[in-house]
Amino acid sequence: MSAARTGGPVHPSHAVLRPLGPDEIAITGGFWGERQVVNAQATIAHCQEWMERIGWIGNFDRAAAGTIGGSHAGIEFVDSEVYKLLEAMAWELGRSHDLELEARYNALVARIAAAQEVDGYLHTSFGRDGQPTRYSNLEFGHELYCFGHLFQAAVARLRTGYDDLLPQVARRLADHVYMVFGPTGRDAVCGHPEIEMGLVELFRITGERRYLEQAELFIARRGTGTLRGAAFGPFGQEYFQDDVPVRDAQTMRGHAVRALYLASGALDVADETADAELAAAVRLQWANAVARRTYLTGGVGSHHQDEAYGDDFELPPDRAYAETCAGIASVMLSWRLLLESGDAKYAELIERTLLNNVLASPREDGRAFYYTNTLHQRIPGAVPDEHELSHRAEASLRAPWFEVSCCPTNVARTLASVGLYFATATGDGVQLHQYGDYEISTTLDAGEVRLRVSSGYPFDGAVVVTVLQAPESEIALRLRVPGWAVDAALSEDAPLIDGAFEVRRGFATGDIVRLDLPVDARVTFPDQRIDAIRGDFAIERGPLVLALESVDLPEGWSVNDVEADPATLRSREGATELLVARRSPGEATWPYASDRPQIERETATARLVPYYAWANRGPSTMRIWIPGGS
Amino acid sequence: MSAARTGGPVHPSHAVLRPLGPDEIAITGGFWGERQVVNAQATIAHCQEWMERIGWIGNFDRAAAGTIGGSHAGIEFVDSEVYKLLEAMAWELGRSHDLELEARYNALVARIAAAQEVDGYLHTSFGRDGQPTRYSNLEFGHELYCFGHLFQAAVARLRTGYDDLLPQVARRLADHVYMVFGPTGRDAVCGHPEIEMGLVELFRITGERRYLEQAELFIARRGTGTLRGAAFGPFGQEYFQDDVPVRDAQTMRGHAVRALYLASGALDVADETADAELAAAVRLQWANAVARRTYLTGGVGSHHQDEAYGDDFELPPDRAYAETCAGIASVMLSWRLLLESGDAKYAELIERTLLNNVLASPREDGRAFYYTNTLHQRIPGAVPDEHELSHRAEASLRAPWFEVSCCPTNVARTLASVGLYFATATGDGVQLHQYGDYEISTTLDAGEVRLRVSSGYPFDGAVVVTVLQAPESEIALRLRVPGWAVDAALSEDAPLIDGAFEVRRGFATGDIVRLDLPVDARVTFPDQRIDAIRGDFAIERGPLVLALESVDLPEGWSVNDVEADPATLRSREGATELLVARRSPGEATWPYASDRPQIERETATARLVPYYAWANRGPSTMRIWIPGGS
Known part of the structure; x- marks a missing residue:
């Protein structure tokens, strides 16, 4: 069977x-x-x-x-x-x-x-x-x-x-x-x-x-x-894509x-x-x-x-x-x-x-x-x-x-x-789309190919591809370069074609191709048309979106009251840190005014966490978009 | 009966x-x-x-x-x-x-x-x-x-x-x-x-x-x-204030x-x-x-x-x-x-x-x-x-x-x-809380009082109170002064007590008390903690919140793409106008970037309408909070 x-x-x-x-x-x-x-x-x-x-x-x-x-x-x-x-x-x-x-x-x-x-x-x-x-x-x-x-x-x-x-x-x-x-x-x-x-x-x-x-x-x-049925309530035909x-x-x-x-x-x-x-x-x-x-x-x-x-x-x-x-x-x-x-x-x-x-x-x-x-x-x-x-x-x-x-x-x-x-094949080669630790074993037009991919990705940007077996004639190995990796470097000369390095040559067992993707933390700004986050910025590091979580702020602080200057972004001992300021706008009885309120600030250094990992350390407040990017 | x-x-x-x-x-x-x-x-x-x-x-x-x-x-x-x-x-x-x-x-x-x-x-x-x-x-x-x-x-x-x-x-x-x-x-x-x-x-x-x-x-x-009943779905006890x-x-x-x-x-x-x-x-x-x-x-x-x-x-x-x-x-x-x-x-x-x-x-x-x-x-x-x-x-x-x-x-x-x-009474007087055209006829401790209130409010800030009948002894007439009316003026000397002018004297039929509330358009900024409108401003005029409606913009414009400098706010022929700029950020394939996009702008003068009156001229886009206030 x-x-x-x-x-x-x-x-x-x-x-x-x-x-x-x-x-x-x-x-x-x-x-x-x-x-x-x-x-x-x-x-x-x-x-x-x-x-x-x-x-x-x-x-x-x-x-x-x-x-x-x-x-x-x-x-x-x-x-x-x-x-x-x-x-x-x-x-x-x-x-x-x-x-x-x-x-x-x-x-x-x-x-x-x-x-x-x-x-x-x-x-x-x-x-x-x-x-x-x-x-x-x-x-x-x-x-x-x-x-x-x-x-x-x-x-x-x-x-x-x-x-x-x-x-x-x-x-x-x-x-x-x-x-x-x-x-x-x-x-x-x-x-x-x-x-x-x-x-x-x-x-x-x-x-x-x-x-x-x-x-x-x-x-x-x-x-x-x-799709007719009963009244759809708040939904309408669009809800079902039946519009x-x-x-x-x-x-x-x-x-x-x-x-x-x-x-x-x-x-x-x-x-x-x-x-x-x-x-x-x-x-x-x-x-x-x-x-x-x-x-x-x-x-x-x-x-x-x-x-x-x-x-x-x-x-x-x-x-x-x-x-x-x-x-x-x-x-x-x-x-x-x-x-x-x-x-x-x-x-x-x-x-x-x-x-x-x-x-x-x-x-x-x-x-x-x-x-x-x-x-x-x-x-x-x-x-x-x-x-x-x-x-x-x-x-x-x-x-x-x-x-x-x-x-x-x-x-x-x-x-x-x-x-x-993570990867695909064509008649003439193999395409690596995602990085991590994995092995590929497949048959191309030219014959069998076996590859080992090793990487500390998404935390580390080094990707090492080791050839375990290759056909005698030339094949194409394509390694995707993410859009954010502007200074990506390959261990050999190869053209960057449509978002990927393409290494087209004959390979021998033991050959290594190494891709280095710069995963330094970087600042990301939103399109001005996204009203809800105007004036905010986010931090990304390689393929990861980072988040600010209140457990990484001083006792008693909430992420709701903070702002930061994106220029204070620092990497230290593998961690990404930001100097955040807590605003104390005082207690207004009405949250709209002709003048900007006087705001007092105190500052602290906070480590950012990968967003996917948030809320694993108990209840917290958290935000990805941080005020202060304007 | x-x-x-x-x-x-x-x-x-x-x-x-x-x-x-x-x-x-x-x-x-x-x-x-x-x-x-x-x-x-x-x-x-x-x-x-x-x-x-x-x-x-x-x-x-x-x-x-x-x-x-x-x-x-x-x-x-x-x-x-x-x-x-x-x-x-x-x-x-x-x-x-x-x-x-x-x-x-x-x-x-x-x-x-x-x-x-x-x-x-x-x-x-x-x-x-x-x-x-x-x-x-x-x-x-x-x-x-x-x-x-x-x-x-x-x-x-x-x-x-x-x-x-x-x-x-x-x-x-x-x-x-x-x-x-x-x-x-x-x-x-x-x-x-x-x-x-x-x-x-x-x-x-x-x-x-x-x-x-x-x-x-x-x-x-x-x-x-x-309140127990079936599962409340997304609601919970808080929905019913039974928490x-x-x-x-x-x-x-x-x-x-x-x-x-x-x-x-x-x-x-x-x-x-x-x-x-x-x-x-x-x-x-x-x-x-x-x-x-x-x-x-x-x-x-x-x-x-x-x-x-x-x-x-x-x-x-x-x-x-x-x-x-x-x-x-x-x-x-x-x-x-x-x-x-x-x-x-x-x-x-x-x-x-x-x-x-x-x-x-x-x-x-x-x-x-x-x-x-x-x-x-x-x-x-x-x-x-x-x-x-x-x-x-x-x-x-x-x-x-x-x-x-x-x-x-x-x-x-x-x-x-x-x-x-609109109004209330106490033993010793009458309190005017809201303005418009109305008459009051009531009995105070000192006797009957009849008043006529006339005003083009909320568009015009002049409020005229005419005494139609009054008791012989003194009574107190209180006229509320809205918080935004910082230069409110009364036609006679009277103390401003707890948000109202208080005219305490004897009145005669035909007496007039005139209150002038400045209803010039003004800029309002939000508390920094309201994330969704950070960097935006609104326009108010007297007690009215104004809105920008696309029918008041050039053909083909949407309110979603505009911004304005609040300093361009003008009043002309009774209308409130703002110089608005349309942003053309170009077509990005992803609305987040490391650099601020290059934005082209074209400008137009737009009249603002009272918010309550919007959507009376056919389908439109509309906004109260306008980007550009930061």
């Missing part, structure tokens, strides 16, 4: 760059290796334990037993959390085969398969005795959304070499979807995009064209107003995860159907959203109310939603665009978003998470109960689980497969 | 200042007179027409007929809209008796009275066949909230001279509440405060102490965690209307029970919220998600909720505090909030409204359908009616009674 271990979560039939599969690239240690170990040893088990305890996995048992009516645990899309856990387990099993995990995985898949109905339908919230009928709430029921996650979990299983039970379940379910929603079926879409990506990838690995055809239909139907057809939209809008999953699915369809217009529309939406609707951390979503993009340049740091899942969705889209185009800008946003938005979610121990990732915490957050469900956007430290808990499992599947986003 | 026409919406048993009743003060024309005419001729009928058409009034007929189960129109608190309409009608009838309005009023009251149950209970969403049981959802059911609005409507009827059907309904309902929630009844409160104010006022006018006792119980129970007892809270927090209605009711209870500690707590909450959580317009509410106060200094102009009803609630609280203390700061906030938040809601014709009142409109709003329900916080022009439509009726009752907030 073995399938080809090629390609990662995405494997386009036609693309400029070829993704590497789990047999071709592996993280070997370092910064990312540590995170994969924590993910494997803590997060995956944590997710399963929680979902067993609160009955989300048990839903499948009750569905299989026919007793689910009236006893369903959790909201309508908790099935998807189990599927994302399965996807995480599959990638983890593909990375480091573990017999105990394999047994847990198989047992869990068996419980899910038992709940599949005879016609292929599989959802624990709909269609059985005492439940709403199938597809009776396409706006918010999330049935097709959940199916999409099951398809992605099945793809992970197939791409890691196993064509067993879950892929069988997925095919029967996909066949059912085609029966109900296919060309002669119901003219409808799901309120939450996701299935489109899943269907295309299932097509790519099974060759079953109906799945692609179904995805194409879902993309074509979107934006035509099929404008995908190929006509100019930017990302509405619910951020929905927008990015939809765009990913649309690009998958465009790539498989050679729909250049659709692909161009997605690229335009990405570019406009990145230029005007994206936080410095790569996070997106400026509105709490509908977890949505704001208007252009509406990027309030204190009300940033910057949902972890939206960051992951952004990585998924950028990865597709990178494969399609080879353009380094997509790899750069992946790096920024992974390091500064997605990684901010899990706690150091991998057992608590941020659902949202604010850029300014005004009041010290509460300490969540380790045994209770938290609300998703409370001002608190990271929480173990949420009533709506899409982030933990999304983090788990992303970290388990993160190395698959 | 006549009651005493004294006191307005509020008439404390003990207070420093005595409110004037509808026989004692009347607006005669001018700025406020025009608004009362539009309110009487358009808004009141508009509200009734809408609520007939969409069945909110019909709910009472169906309840009376026993057919309401399954056929209730609208959400659980639409009864309160009908009661606020009744209150508006009552004040309007007290102001200018109109036989046709009287007939409509009586017919409407009869339909409501017919729905009252034998034990006094009256709500169209609960308790009848096919409906949830009474008081089964105190968190969100709004039963007691609706009762409070009925009580206030009944008080308006009583204070305008009629002790007829609605007051009878109110007393039976209040008696029922005491039976169910009284000292020996259920230890519970309503999720939305409001009934407390209504009960105290009903006590004040009927003398029935049980109503005061009941209000005291509701205040004492709040903050003790009686901390009223007397222990330090500032306003949670849902803004709830917070301000609760504080108003608490102060009413404190004043009637001589509870100095409770009164001091409300004053502290007011002061802290005004100093740190209030927009320049007087609007409050920084969060869309829960219509709530934000943290201190969290006042984003583009995400300002600044709900019209919260502005009205703020006026209600400040009025109570003004009566209690005589402190001019409360009158000043009333003026600011009425002119710059409440008045921004109704369209010029009185037939469309803003539910929220943003301080920065980034995209031109849509034009709402005049025949469809709108969502409450859409980016649009003013809408005719909302799914949740608390604002139109709240505006109607406020404008119908607004003159009652």
Whole structure:
């Protein structure tokens, strides 16, 4: 029961760059290796334990037993959390085969398969005795959304070499979807995009064209107003991206995860159907959203109310939603665009978003998470109960689980497969997009190549590539140079082409190519049109966004009252320090005046921390944008 | 069936200042007179027409007929809209008796009275066949909230001279509440405060102490965690002000209307029970919220998600909720505090909030409204359908009616009674708090006094008080001087005491006292701690906050791209103008950079408009805070 271990979560039939599969690239240690170990040893088990305890996995048992009516645990899309856990387990099993995990995985898949109905339908919230009928709430029921996650979990299983039970379940379910929603079926879409990506990838690995055809239909139907249902409350059609057809939209809008999953699915369809217009529309939406609707951390979503993009340049740091899942969705889209185009800008946003938005979610121990990732915490957050469900956007430290808990499992599947986003191949060479400690072993037109990449990145800018094996004839090794690394240096002469050094020559075993990226701390200013942070500056260091946290200020200080001169930025003993001043404006009875208030100042030196690491030392206030940059 | 026409919406048993009743003060024309005419001729009928058409009034007929189960129109608190309409009608009838309005009023009251149950209970969403049981959802059911609005409507009827059907309904309902929630009844409160104010006022006018006792119980129970119900989602106990007892809270927090209605009711209870500690707590909450959580317009509410106060200094102009009803609630609280203390700061906030938040809601014709009142409109709003329900916080022009439509009726009752907030009396004199065209006729210790107040206010700063009748002995005439009017001049020598000129002398018929308030446009800067508007400035002119609207900019300009030097502020031909520069920062692919972008500028002179009048000339972008003040 073995399938080809090629390609990662995405494997386009036609693309400029070829993704590497789990047999071709592996993280070997370092910064990312540590995170994969924590993910494997803590997060995956944590997710399963929680979902067993609160009955989300048990839903499948009750569905299989026919007793689910009236006893369903959790909201309508908790099935998807189990599927994302399965996807995480599959990638983890593909990375480091573990017999105990394999047994847990198989047992869990068996419980899910038992709940599949005879016609292929599989959802624990709909269609059985005492439940709403199938597809009776396409706006918010999330049935097709959940199916999409099951398809992605099945793809992970197939791409890691196993064509067993879950892929069988997925095919029967996909066949059912085609029966109900296919060309002669119901003219409808799901309120939450996701299935489109899943269907295309299932097509790519099974060759079953109906799945692609179904995805194409879902993309074509979107934006035509099929989502009607009850009044949408504060949301409106834009929330669902059902306001404008995908190929006509100019930017990302509405619910951020929905927008990015939809765009990913649309690009998958465009790539498989050679729909250049659709692909161009997605690229335009990405570019406009990145230029005007994206936080410095790569996070997106400026509105709490509908977890949505704001208007252009509406990027309030204190009300940033910057949902972890939206960051992951952004990585998924950028990865597709990178494969399609080879353009380094997509790899750069992946790096920024992974390091500064997605990684901010899990706690150091991998057992608590941020659902949202604010850029300014005004009041010290509460300490969540380790045994209770938290609300998703409370001002608190990271929480173990949420009533709506899409982030933990999304983090788990992303970290388990993160190395698959680090490098790609073409016929004539290898492209390194992200740096860390990993090894590549793949076959080019000229023959096999094996490389070891070593780096203290993201803290240290030295990247050493050691050739372990190379074909006799010349190949091209491309090393991406981030936009901020203006003085990047390579150990040999090589042209800088489209954001990467390209070393095109013959290589011998033991050859070393060394890239030095200057990771000194630097000051970053915002576009004047971002009203909420006018007059502020931020500090970045290499690919990391830094933050000022109150635990690094004198006792009793809050980040809300400080300002700084960016010229006082200093690096000392590897730490980044800033001279910050605390303003004491006195107590006004009305915060608006004809004159500027007299302000007294006291100063202190504060160390900055990588943003992703904040809130690991107890409740604190925190800010990325510091007043004083004007 | 006549009651005493004294006191307005509020008439404390003990207070420093005595409110004037509808026989004692009347607006005669001018700025406020025009608004009362539009309110009487358009808004009141508009509200009734809408609520007939969409069945909110019909709910009472169906309840009376026993057919309401399954056929209730609208959400659980639409009864309160009908009661606020009744209150508006009552004040309007007290102001200018109109036989046709009287007939409509009586017919409407009869339909409501017919729905009252034998034990006094009256709500169209609960308790009848096919409906949830009474008081089964105190968190969100709004039963007691609706009762409070009925009580206030009944008080308006009583204070305008009629002790007829609605007051009878109110007393039976209040008696029922005491039976169910009284000292020996259920230890519970309503999720939305409001009934407390209504009960105290009903006590004040009927003398029935049980109503005061009941209000005291509701205040004492709040903050003790009686609101449990289902998970509150994003809200939490703070949303309901059930997190901390009223007397222990330090500032306003949670849902803004709830917070301000609760504080108003608490102060009413404190004043009637001589509870100095409770009164001091409300004053502290007011002061802290005004100093740190209030927009320049007087609007409050920084969060869309829960219509709530934000943290201190969290006042984003583009995400300002600044709900019209919260502005009205703020006026209600400040009025109570003004009566209690005589402190001019409360009158000043009333003026600011009425002119710059409440008045921004109704369209010029009185037939469309803003539910929220943003301080920065980034995209031109849509034009709402005049025949469809709108969502409450859409980016649009003013809408005719909302799914949740608390604002139109709240505006109607406020404008119908607004003159009652303009002046007060004491034994020895009269205090003028707000300016416009109105007449006062009241009796002081020394005898009758009649005054005519004339002013082009808020556009013109000249206020002329003409004595129409005066007692022989000396009395004190106090004229409030707003904080911004630093060069205010009076036509005679008089001391400026606690924010008001006090003219204490004998007056003769025909005597004139003239106050000149300098209403030149002036620049206002924000407290540095309000991150969202750092480096910005606003323009105020007299009591009016001005706004920059794109219709006053060259074709194709948006307010999002402009900045200005506050020194270019000019007054010309009565208009306020500013030289604004449009920034063209070029098209960046990423809105953060190590260098400030090169910016090209083109300039234009723009007229500013009073904020309340914006969006009356078609879709536009608008901002109050203008970049360039640093």
